[in-house]
Amino acid sequence: MRLDDLDPSKNVRDQGRGGGRSFGGGSGGGGLGLLLSFLPMLLGRKLGCGTILLIGGAALAFMYFSGGGMQLADGTGAGGFQSQGSGANVACDTQEERFACQVLASTEQTWAKLFQQQGERYRPATLTFYDQSGQSGCGAAQSAMGPFYCPADQGVYLDTSFFNEMSTRLGAKGDFAQAYVIAHEIGHHIQNLTGRADQVRNAQRTASKAEGNALQVKMELEADCYAGVWAAQNADRMEPGDVEExxxxxxxxxxxxxxxxxxxxxxxxxxxxxxxxQRMAWLRKGLQTGDPAACDTFARGAV
Structure with a gap:
């Protein structure tokens, strides 16, 4: 995907290794809690969208077949990330970070245009990089969780080593595969802005585990579709092989x-x-339509 001519977004932070400060605790949006060790992460219902990707073999099976499953957290954590730490860390200063910052800038331009068409103003998310561990408005951030969105501070959190994990462990190679991951998390930001996240969160409070999981699936597929919409709106930047990636x-x-x-x-x-x-189908739908209205996974019979 050709993004070299774009200036990186300014809505970025870099906490570095174990950096940043967290003011208050609270639950994570897009789903994580304050994770104190690997075991609670696997047992809890609040996991980041990229988490499963990095959990191998027996750990993955344990998550699925124990008390696992995911629900959207309430996102009411007090406060949020307010500091980059010592100030020694500079965002967008590596090849991987710069590309992520350019993807973010592209999503900001795209969604600002789409919101304006509806007579609304788009409020951009913040992208925070960290190395191994960090802090979010939803609690701890750990590289094993993969990228995630925190509704409490409207932030996407990313350890860029995740991209290498995608390529080597799953065979999901290519720059557009990386862009898709970021665009998916921005999709959760769109859900937060439109009120979709609140609706699902409220429904999950009284739902059974299976019902809550089904609602979460619809959330994730809608975010996949939104990622496709972003790509379709930037078709002139797409390169051969991007869709396949x-x-x-x-x-x-x-x-x-x-x-x-x-x-x-x-x-x-x-x-x-x-x-x-399902994930391929909804990403493809966004790619083919370029229309957020086509992404309603909650419509009767959509999923």
């Missing part, structure tokens, strides 16, 4: 594919992000 990444992180990779039989009631087929 994105669809390959979507397939690699489908719940059924991950379950099979963990040696387990896929169980649909335990899906939290959607099957590979």
């Amino acid at each position: 994105g669809l390959n990444a979507a397939h690699a992180i489908g719940d059924d594919t991950l379950m099979r990779g963990a040696g387990q039989r896929p169980v649909e009631s335990m899906f939290t992000h959607g099957s590979s087929e």
Whole structure:
């Protein structure tokens, strides 16, 4: 994807290794809690969208077949990230970070235009880089969680080593695969701005685990579609092979594919992000339509 001519977004932070300060605790949006160790992360229902990707073998199976599953957290954590720490860390200063900052800038331009068409103003998210561990308005950030969105401070959190994990462990290679991941998290930001996240959060409070999981699947698929909408709106920047890279990444992180990779039989009631087929289909729908209105996974019979 050609983004070299874009100036990196200014809505970025870099906490560095274990950097940043967190004011207040609270639950994570797009789903994580304050994680004190690997085991609570696997057992909890609040995981970041990229988390499953980095959990291998037995750990992955344990997550799916123990008390796992995901729900959207309430995002009411007090305060949020307010500091870059010592100030020694400079965002967008590596090749991986610069590309992520340019993707963010592109999403800001795209969604500002789409919101303006509806007579609304787009409020951009903040992208925060960290190394191994950091802090968000939703609690701790750890590289094993993968990229995630925190509604409490409207921030996307990313350890760019995740991109290497995608390429080496899952075979999800290419710059557009990386861009898709960031655009997906911005999709959760759109859901937060439009009130979709609140609606789902409220419904999940009284839902069974299976019902809550089904709602979360719709959330994730809608975010996939929004990622496709962003790409379609920037079709002039797309290069040969980009669509295939994105669809390959979507397939690699489908719940059924991950379950099979963990040696387990896929169980649909335990899906939290959607099957590979579903994720590819909704990303493709966004790519083909370029229309956010086409992304309503909550419409009757949509999923």
